[in-house]
Amino acid sequence: MNQYASDIAFTPSVKAIQSSKGSRSVYAKVEQGYGWQTEVTTELEAFLAGMDMFYLGTANQAGQPYIQYRGGSPGFLKVVDKNTLGFADFGxxxxxxxxxxxxxNPKAFLFLMDYVNSRRIKIWGxxxxxxxxxxxxxxxxxxEYPARAERAILFSIEAWDMNCPQHIHRRLPQNEILPVIHSLQEENRLLKEKMARFEKGVEPGH
Incomplete structure (x- = not known):
């Protein structure tokens, strides 16, 4: 039985390395303070509402890990209850x-990336x-999502943590970038037309 929720990741071997590298005291304070969460909070629910993708980690019986990308409409990873998340799985x-x-092997892991705001949440379960x-x-x-749901996958939360934004490169979603690109393309087209008229000696507006 784990003493702290973070023990699901901070095994004795991990803690030994933390001690040798000098970070164990920091994480010990976290464990004894606010610690990691074990249930859905309003913060997690709000985070999920904007997510249109995540990474799902599983492993076979021999321990060989596998990571799979999952995408859908914003908020498609839904809160089923305070301990459970679920999503429709497509072909x-x-x-x-x-x-x-x-x-x-039922052990699984969710890696949620908010590239726009440089945030990430890790969920064990x-x-x-x-x-x-x-x-x-x-x-x-x-x-309204253009794919047929073949099954549902339910994820039981054992622990989750939102950690630092360090080294997360910002990436903006297509629906925010495309309007800007189209606007710049139109502006570029109008400038080229204006330059062509200028080179021919035609005054703008004539």
Whole structure:
């Protein structure tokens, strides 16, 4: 039984290395202070509402890890209850590595990146696949998203933490960048037309 929620990641070997590298005292204070969260908070729920992608980590029975990208409408990773998150799973390349891993090892990990605001949340827990629960799949699926939901995946939270923004390169979403690009392209087109008229000796507006 873990003494602290962060013990799910800070194993004895990790703590030993933290001690040798000089960071153990810092994390010991965190453990004894606010610590890591074990339930959905308003902060986490608000963070999820803006997410249109995340990374899902699983491992097979032998411990071989696998990371898979998941994308959907903003907020498609939904809060089911205070200990559970869920999302509709869409068809892909039919390798089924994640499903195979979860069939023999329920341990899973969510890595959530907010590239715009340089924030990240890490969530440890377990996951299970729900393929014979159409009500749940419909509950989690956004009907306006152009993909068919094949199943639902539920993630049980054991611990989560929002950590520092260090070394996160900012990336802006397409829906924010494209209007700017189109505006610049139009401005460039108008300037080229103006220059062409100027070179021909035609006054602007004539």
């Amino acid at each position: 892909g390349n039919q390798q089924y590595i994640t499903l195979g891993n979860l069939a023999e 377990t996951a299970r696949v729900e393929e014979a629960n159409p009500d749940l799949i419909n509950q989690l699926h956004d009907p």
